[in-house]
Amino acid sequence: MSKSTQLTPTQHAILSHAIQHSDGRIEWFPDNVKGGARQKVIDGLFNRALITPEGKQGWCVAAEGYDALGVPRPVPQQPTSTFEAQLDKVIANAEGQHKQQAKGTPRTRANSKQAQVIAMLQRPEGASIEQIMQATDWQQHTVRGFFAGALKKKLGLELASDKVGDVRVYRLPKTEVEAEAGVQA
Structure with missing residues (x-):
């Protein structure tokens, strides 16, 4: 221990x-x-x-x-798809650049809330703020702050939004992440 x-x-x-x-x-x-x-x-x-x-x-x-x-940490599993591997690289690279400025080494997790929200936003149907709040236990202002801070400023990703009925749905086009990872769309 x-x-x-x-x-x-x-x-x-x-x-x-x-x-x-x-x-x-x-x-x-x-x-x-x-x-x-x-x-x-x-x-x-x-x-x-x-x-x-x-x-x-x-x-x-x-x-x-x-x-x-005092138990060794488990070795993370390799992503199941090429796209997921590229997404992990983009996130790790962006976090690494941010953390270098703030001293210390980056701590990334494939099962982090950030990765979970990005995956939700990459679905063709996207995700509403309410869906993200339920999945992460975040409050509305935290989700909006994540959009502005982590997605737009930190990772440089553009977020698309559409109104479906009375609900605003946000999406992160896969082409944005693939472009960040250096993949030709």
Whole structure:
């Protein structure tokens, strides 16, 4: 276990079980941890960056969780398509340039909220702000800030929007990301 991260016996048991039995997904709690106590344990792990959200209501062990247990971090899987590989390069490159200015090394995750939102925006049907809010647990102003900051300023991507009925839908044309990755469209 890491000297800088002290875990309670319950936190240790939950993280260990997730790593050993469910590929890092938090799916088990000790029998004595129920209801509100479960949420407090989750909040404690999340506040210490030991777990990260996975999907709409799931959690998985973060890199810091592996470190706290002294367990080697899993090797990330290779993207399943060439386009996903190019997208990962664009995101990593943009984050790397930004982080070099702010000291330190970039920390990228293929399952980050940023990658999740970009994937939603690349769908042919795009995504509404409400859909992104549900998927990320962000508030409306956070989604709009992400559009302006991370997508437009940081990554230099253009966002298209259309009104479908009463809902505004945002899309990130694949050609934008492919152009950023150096692919001829």
